[in-house]
Amino acid sequence: MINSLRGMNDILSDDYERFTYFINTATTIAQRYGFHFIETPLLEETALFKRGVGESSDIVGKEMYQFTDKGDNDVCLRPEGTAGVVRAFIQKKLDKAGGTHRFFYHGAMFRYERPQKGRLRQFHQFGVESFGVESVYEDASMIMMVHDILKACGIGHRLQLNSLGCSTCMSPYRQKLINFVKDVEDKVCQDCARRLQTNPIRVLDCKNTTCQSLYTDAPKLINNLCSECEDDFANLKTILDQNNIKYEIDTNLVRGLDYYSKTAFEFVSDNIGSQSAIAGGGRYDRLVEFLDGKATPAVGFAMGIERLMELIVMPEKTRTGYYIGAMDENALSLIVKITHKKRSTDKVSLDYKAKNLQKHLKAADKVNAKFCAIIGSNELKDATIWVKDLENKTESTIKLEEF
Numbered sequence: 545m546i547n548s549l550r551g552m553n554d555i556l557s558d559d560y561e562r563f564t565y566f567i568n569t570a571t572t573i574a575q576r577y578g579f580h581f582i583e584t585p586l587l588e589e590t591a592l593f594k595r596g597v598g599e600s601s602d603i604v605g606k607e608m609y610q611f612t613d614k615g616d617n618d619v620c621l622r623p624e625g626t627a628g629v630v631r632a633f634i635q636k637k638l639d640k641a642g643g644t645h646r647f648f649y650h651g652a653m654f655r656y657e658r659p660q661k662g663r664l665r666q667f668h669q670f671g672v673e674s675f676g677v678e679s680v681y682e683d684a685s686m687i688m689m690v691h692d693i694l695k696a697c698g699i700g701h702r703l704q705l706n707s708l709g710c711s712t713c714m715s716p717y718r719q720k721l722i723n724f725v726k727d728v729e730d731k732v733c734q735d736c737a738r739r740l741q742t743n744p745i746r747v748l749d750c751k752n753t754t755c756q757s758l759y760t761d762a763p764k765l766i767n768n769l770c771s772e773c774e775d776d777f778a779n780l781k782t783i784l785d786q787n788n789i790k791y792e793i794d795t796n797l798v799r800g801l802d803y804y805s806k807t808a809f810e811f812v813s814d815n816i817g818s819q820s821a822i823a824g825g826g827r828y829d830r831l832v833e834f835l836d837g838k839a840t841p842a843v844g845f846a847m848g849i850e851r852l853m854e855l856i857v858m859p860e861k862t863r864t865g866y867y868i869g870a871m872d873e874n875a876l877s878l879i880v881k882i883t884h885k886k887r888s889t890d891k892v893s894l895d896y897k898a899k900n901l902q903k904h905l906k907a908a909d910k911v912n913a914k915f916c917a918i919i920g921s922n923e924l925k926d927a928t929i930w931v932k933d934l935e936n937k938t939e940s941t942i943k944l945e946e947f
């Protein structure tokens with residue numbers, strides 16, 4: 545027997561209902577916020593992620609599904625959605641056009657991680673990216689959108705917030721941090737020793753407990769922001785307060801992708817185990833320029849759909865549509881015809897075998913139909929159909945032409 549690859553799941557039945565319910569809910573809300581759908585390829589040039597997400601990130605450094613295709617191109621399955629959307633934005637010359645451009649997307653992402661509960665190798669994200677707005681109101685609007693989506697899905701959460709500063713405040717801060725970590729360099733884990741060379745601020749979110757205790761007194765970026773970043777962060781907090789959005793400041797929140805500046809945020813759930821991040825995002829004002837576009841401020845987020853599927857409170861199922869069946873073999877072709885017509889307006893389940901009434905009623909109940917409509921030999925003779933409303937428990941026999 546051939547099974548799916550490790551960390552790659554099928555989505556069907558109940559899971560599929562949760563999956564589509566989430567996407568439909570998130571889509572409705574993203575559209576209310578003025579975002580438009582974008583679809584980008586699953587496969588991109590590897591260089592896009594190396595430059596976009598950053599070679600020092602785990603995602604690019606260790607987790608890419610990278611290969612050489614038959615045309616000798618170095619390609620990889622996308623590990624995240626932002627870099628591809630930025631590439632499309634530049635390729636379509638929207639950076640040169642100016643103005644505001646807001647996109648949402650959903651689809652599969654691939655990271656060669658060690659699979660565990662909540663951590664897959666192929667997983668799905670719902671994400672949004674907004675280009676052209678410098679104002680911190682847009683950052684707040686992103687956070688409010690995640691908040692609205694989670695609320696609509698009945699998902700409790702905590703919001704963690706940080707500011708990663710801009711190029712003005714980041715360089716002096718980086719040096720301060722390097723000086724601090726250098727003093728304890730012989731005690732830090734191998735990953736942190738590597739991070740110190742590639743992207744020092746990533747040491748701050750190291751999960752190793754020894755490293756965490758070593759960094760307790762490390763300088764905090766939030767205390768080293770330039771005045772512009774400080775004002776932006778203060779404004780962001782005020783906007784969130786005014787809109788009753790609760791948050792915690794997490795000075796070690798640096799995110800696992802290198803493109804962020806200023807606002808960084810993560811939504812976590814305390815109900816799904818160690819892989820608790822259900823959404824993450826922030827501002828990435830330098831990325832468009834980094835990928836050879838015209839400098840454009842940008843901000844966005846992505847939500848992990850598989851993690852959210854565990855938490856969604858689904859609305860109560862209501863009975864919908866019809867179940868149509870025959871009790872007489874001779875009525876089978878007639879019910880196929882009726883079903884085809886009825887399907888132009890309603891959902892219809894059809895049984896191709898003639899059965900007794902009890903069996904049909906049971907099957908109609910199983911598919912959660914509102915009406916069970918049956919043709920037996922009498923109905924066939926009289927050109928009628930017997931219909932039971934399974935919600936109100938009423939029954940009637942009606943003329944086929946009125947059905």
Ligand code: HAM
Pocket residue numbers: 623624625626655657662663664665667668669671672673800801821822823824825826828843844845846847848849850851
């Ligand atoms: P990210 O934090 O890497 O951000 O991923 C966003 C979300 O995807 C996570 O919070 C988590 O729910 C889910 N996720 C990540 N890895 C896995 C995995 N291996 N298995 C299951 N779920 C996972 C980004 O990807 C950025 N592109 C977000 C962004 C958009 N920033 C600005 N715009």
